Amino acid sequence: MRAVVVDGPGPAGSLRTADVAVPVPVMDEVLVRVVAAGVNPVDAQTRDGEGVSAQIGSYPSPLGVDFSGVVVSAPYEAHPTPPGTPVFGMTAFPRVGGSYADYVVASSHAIAVKPPRLSHVEAAAVPLAALTAWQLVVDTARTHAGQRILIHAGAGGVGHFAVQLAAHFGAHVTTTCSTRNLSWMRELGADVVIDHTTTPFEEVVQPVDVVVDLVGNAHDRTGSRSLAVLRPGGLLVTVPTGGWTRYSEEAAEAGVSATSFRATPDGVTLATIARLLESGELAVYVDRVFPLDNAAAAHGALEEHHARGKLVLQVSDG
Numbered sequence: 001m002r003a004v005v006v007d008g009p010g011p012a013g014s015l016r017t018a019d020v021a022v023p024v025p026v027m028d029e030v031l032v033r034v035v036a037a038g039v040n041p042v043d044a045q046t047r048d049g050e051g052v053s054a055q056i057g058s059y060p061s062p063l064g065v066d067f068s069g070v071v072v073s074a075p076y077e078a079h080p081t082p083p084g085t086p087v088f089g090m091t092a093f094p095r096v097g098g099s100y101a102d103y104v105v106a107s108s109h110a111i112a113v114k115p116p117r118l119s120h121v122e123a124a125a126v127p128l129a130a131l132t133a134w135q136l137v138v139d140t141a142r143t144h145a146g147q148r149i150l151i152h153a154g155a156g157g158v159g160h161f162a163v164q165l166a167a168h169f170g171a172h173v174t175t176t177c178s179t180r181n182l183s184w185m186r187e188l189g190a191d192v193v194i195d196h197t198t199t200p201f202e203e204v205v206q207p208v209d210v211v212v213d214l215v216g217n218a219h220d221r222t223g224s225r226s227l228a229v230l231r232p233g234g235l236l237v238t239v240p241t242g243g244w245t246r247y248s249e250e251a252a253e254a255g256v257s258a259t260s261f262r263a264t265p266d267g268v269t270l271a272t273i274a275r276l277l278e279s280g281e282l283a284v285y286v287d288r289v290f291p292l293d294n295a296a297a298a299h300g301a302l303e304e305h306h307a308r309g310k311l312v313l314q315v316s317d318g
Helices: 041-047 120-124 127-140 157-168 179-187 222-229 247-253 267-279 292-303
Strands: 002-006 016-019 029-039 066-073 086-090 103-107 111-113 148-151 172-177 192-195 208-213 230-238 257-259 286-291 310-314
Touching (some): 016 292, 029 120, 029 127, 029 292, 041 292, 066 103, 066 120, 066 127, 086 127, 086 267, 111 267, 120 286, 120 310, 127 230, 172 179, 179 192, 222 247, 230 247, 247 257, 292 310
Parallel strands (some): 208 230
Antiparallel strands (some): 029 310, 086 111
């Protein structure tokens, strides 16, 4: 089968299409013919030698975490997702081959039936970003009516889901974004939208209960500055911790709590997200679609940090 692989750490241009063996499912895994694959920051970080690159067992290695496609084989005849079922979900990359490929294996517990309302391209943009947003907003922040929450980078892949979910559960949502996304953030449910290119958020944000930080300290010390807008005892959830090893200590000094975060594949929650997508209570935005063989261009676009929502690779026809 075709797969976009890395031969070791390198720039976007080092990605290449190779002919590799079709993966073999074991235990609870399904084999899926991939129609589309999501492109995520962790993919670019891993390609560059960071991310989860240390856990790659051997090279060349296909990249990619999430996908949408059609089940080819299931663990047993009466399985809930038999052959022919349209599904979306996450692979166990880097322990198995990634989703930038014609076929992928995934645990039955890491997939859900694709919402009929969504195309495969739209569905491929959902799993990692939406599960991350759910686990940040619902499971970690325990968002509820009346809670005040600040979400940094609301127009990104994770951010645009986080803003919608926080609003869905009744929180007062403040988010930061660039100028072109101000009105879009309001459409998604944000109560207060701050243009980070013109206004330091700490100068205008009223004390909040939770900050979901999708930026970290790598850019303008966003994480450290966020501590000043939390109420006493508030919570900072910081996703990018690289370059900010003292986040816990700084939070304690400021009288608040802080935690890092790692997303977990979860087919049950993904099925709940699917119902929200099908009903129209949650929406996914795909900025650009690239053919599989042009994955290098997709990574280049990702690293420009100007995408709204998600980038997706078209692997095959639906």
